Amino acid sequence: MSELLTKSRARNVFYGGSIFFVVVFVALTAQSHRHIVDKATAGMPLTEEVRLGKHVWERHSCINCHTLHGEGAYFAPEVGNVMTRWGAQGDPELAYEILDGWMKAQPSGIEGRRQMPHFEITEEEMRALAEFLRWADQTDTQNWPPNDAG
Amino acid sequence: MKYQSQKVAYAYFLAAMGLFGIQVLGGLLLGWIYVSPNTLSEVLPFNIVRMIHTNALIVWLLLGFFGAAYYLVPEESEREIFSVKLAYIQLAILVVGTLGAVGSYLVGIHGGREFLEQPLWVKFGILVAAVIFLFNVSLTFLAGRKTAITNILMTGLWLLCLLWVFAFINPDNLSLDKMYWWFVVHLWVEATWELVMAAILGFLMLKLTGVDREVIEKWLYIIVATALFSGILGTGHHFYWIGAPGYWQWIGSVFSTFEVVPFFAMMSFAFVMVWKGRKNHPNKAALLWSLGSSTVAFFGAGVWGFLHTLHGVNYYTHGTQITAAHGHLAFYGAYVALNLAMFSYAMPLLRNRAPYNQVLNMASFWLMTGGMAFMTFTLTFAGTIQTHMQRIVGDYYMDVQDQLGLFYLMRFGSGIAVVLGALLFIYSMLVVRREVVKPGPVVKDAAVPGE
Numbered sequence: 001m002s003e004l005l006t007k008s009r010a011r012n013v014f015y016g017g018s019i020f021f022v023v024v025f026v027a028l029t030a031q032s033h034r035h036i037v038d039k040a041t042a043g044m045p046l047t048e049e050v051r052l053g054k055h056v057w058e059r060h061s062c063i064n065c066h067t068l069h070g071e072g073a074y075f076a077p078e079v080g081n082v083m084t085r086w087g088a089q090g091d092p093e094l095a096y097e098i099l100d101g102w103m104k105a106q107p108s109g110i111e112g113r114r115q116m117p118h119f120e121i122t123e124e125e126m127r128a129l130a131e132f133l134r135w136a137d138q139t140d141t142q143n144w145p146p147n148d149a150g
Numbered sequence: 151m152k153y154q155s156q157k158v159a160y161a162y163f164l165a166a167m168g169l170f171g172i173q174v175l176g177g178l179l180l181g182w183i184y185v186s187p188n189t190l191s192e193v194l195p196f197n198i199v200r201m202i203h204t205n206a207l208i209v210w211l212l213l214g215f216f217g218a219a220y221y222l223v224p225e226e227s228e229r230e231i232f233s234v235k236l237a238y239i240q241l242a243i244l245v246v247g248t249l250g251a252v253g254s255y256l257v258g259i260h261g262g263r264e265f266l267e268q269p270l271w272v273k274f275g276i277l278v279a280a281v282i283f284l285f286n287v288s289l290t291f292l293a294g295r296k297t298a299i300t301n302i303l304m305t306g307l308w309l310l311c312l313l314w315v316f317a318f319i320n321p322d323n324l325s326l327d328k329m330y331w332w333f334v335v336h337l338w339v340e341a342t343w344e345l346v347m348a349a350i351l352g353f354l355m356l357k358l359t360g361v362d363r364e365v366i367e368k369w370l371y372i373i374v375a376t377a378l379f380s381g382i383l384g385t386g387h388h389f390y391w392i393g394a395p396g397y398w399q400w401i402g403s404v405f406s407t408f409e410v411v412p413f414f415a416m417m418s419f420a421f422v423m424v425w426k427g428r429k430n431h432p433n434k435a436a437l438l439w440s441l442g443s444s445t446v447a448f449f450g451a452g453v454w455g456f457l458h459t460l461h462g463v464n465y466y467t468h469g470t471q472i473t474a475a476h477g478h479l480a481f482y483g484a485y486v487a488l489n490l491a492m493f494s495y496a497m498p499l500l501r502n503r504a505p506y507n508q509v510l511n512m513a514s515f516w517l518m519t520g521g522m523a524f525m526t527f528t529l530t531f532a533g534t535i536q537t538h539m540q541r542i543v544g545d546y547y548m549d550v551q552d553q554l555g556l557f558y559l560m561r562f563g564s565g566i567a568v569v570l571g572a573l574l575f576i577y578s579m580l581v582v583r584r585e586v587v588k589p590g591p592v593v594k595d596a597a598v599p600g601e
């Protein structure tokens with residue numbers, strides 16, 4: 001390979017090829033961006049309430065225990081489909097009530113069971129969080145997870 | 151040490167090792183919470199400890215890279231660093247920022263995007279530090295001799311700093327948030343950091359084996375070409391189930407399969423260089439870490455990465471302990487061990503002592519590597535059972551976790567080995583000044599078969 005592939009040729013292949021792949025990647029990302037906005041997440045409007053819910057989710061760093069669409073910390077259950085699991089995906093009021101009840105019951109204090117912390121969350125924020133989880137649940141995730149267990 | 155300014159690397163390596171200690175102690179606590187979940191649950195919940203664990207890891211690896219750059223760029227460019235003062239300012243910003251981040255996590259102030267939880271002021275601090283760094287090394291680089299090692303190192307460092315911009319971009323649309331989040335996470339560890347890894351490994355091989363520079367540099371360009379050609383579109387393996395279009399299932403599967411190639415190439419490169427090399431460099435610990443790093447990177451990133459990268463497999467394993475197993479071994483092999491190789495090589499020179507055999511350092515290699523391998527196996531077993539029970543049978547998450555206690559207990563045990571190894575490493579770097587085991591006499595040209 002030494003004759004055919006000199007060092008400067010190897011370098012040029014590296015730079016040229018990388019630029020090519022960056023261009024392809026950027027084009028596909030732009031297309032995916034549109035797909036996400038127009039199709040995959042279009043089932044429910046991205047309201048102010050959903051936005052607030054996302055900030056509540058972030059402020060309490062839920063992702064560092066749970067997974068959301070399979071990404072996160074694997075220490076606690078998947079929540080991307082939790083509203084489906086609770087049978088509350090189609091019912092905002094029910095979604096809020098179950099979530100509120102759940103959050104208020106934490107930490108369970110049960111010996112030997114993983115503990116979820118207590119969070120100070122107002123009613124407005126709790127409603128927003130429930131809407132955010134419903135919004136996440138309606139995303140077209142190519143049929144993932146395989147079942148309701150998440 | 152040929153250039154006075156290389157000395158700044160010493161401060162970077164010290165700070166890095168301090169954070170390394172914090173990282174592994176945090177990890178041990180997390181491992182213990184898995185075993186005994188009520189531990190500290192009200193004062194220091196799992197999510198807070200995990201942020202400290204992952205953030206400390208990322209920052210110390212970056213500090214190691216920056217230190218390595220300040221060490222090797224002068225030597226390659228054949229001149230002093232543009233400004234030593236700027237290098238120290240950069241370090242101070244990063245250390246203050248990191249301690250600030252850890253402090254604010256402890257009092258409950260943080261963002262909520264995994265790994266990017268730093269408060270905004272810390273993110274800006276990192277940005278400023280990155281700009282100072284790029285300015286400082288680029289001026290050094292531009293004024294001096296350019297080699298493939300520094301070309302690749304600079305390309306990697308520039309791109310990884312530019313990608314940091316995506317740490318500030320957090321769309322309200324969760325799926326978009328996830329897509330751009332991977333621009334930092336995936337395009338760091340599976341693209342730009344690989345360039346840094348290849349450059350540092352190339353430098354170490356050059357110094358430790360004495361193989362001709364031409365040979366090393368051609369290898370390096372081929373390695374990094376395969377890294378970017380596969381790694382950029384390989385990002386698709388994270389776009390399968392987050393709301394992105396279905397075509398990523400094919401693009402992601404095909405290209406991320408090729409991501410194994412650069413890791414295999416780096417392992418082959420390291421071994422071939424050592425076989426070819428005629429130099430008997432006394433720093434055997436640095437050599438062990440270099441070979442160990444490229445080998446464990448091949449297994450952790452290459453083999454364990456491929457294990458769950460095909461979309462048909464990932465559909466079931468996504469977000470299980472399989473991911474955790476892979477994440478641990480890949481980070482350890484590729485980036486932790488590589489940094490420790492660089493420290494092992496440079497510290498004797500920076501501290502002005504003989505690069506003796508460093509037996510304790512080598513013992514720490516086996517302790518840590520053995521521990522990480524064991525941890526990976528236990529998490530893989532746990533993940534296999536989890537995948538079956540939860541994703542195939544459909545049992546509820548918490549019920550499944552209750553069945554995995556034995557594996558988490560064994561994982562905690564392996565964590566103890568890793569922590570002991572890490573502490574032994576730090577001790578052997580900072581305290582030991584003499585050879586512990588006396589080397590035998592050097593035999594000159596003892597009959598080498600085939601010569």
Ligand code: HEM
Nearest residue numbers: 339387406409451455456458459468469473477480481484
């Ligand atoms: C040194 C290089 C690498 C490092 C440090 C690394 C690290 C990680 C980490 C930490 C995660 C979890 C991210 C999260 O929190 O969600 C992850 C996920 C993943 N990695 Fe890697 N990785 C590396 C290379 C590779 C390679 C080469 C492949 C494929 C051949 C690969 C395939 C994957 C896949 C498919 C996932 C997603 C797992 C899931 O669906 O849950 N990785 N990696």
Ligand SMILES: [Fe+2]
Nearest residue numbers: 336340385388
């Ligand atoms: Fe990846």
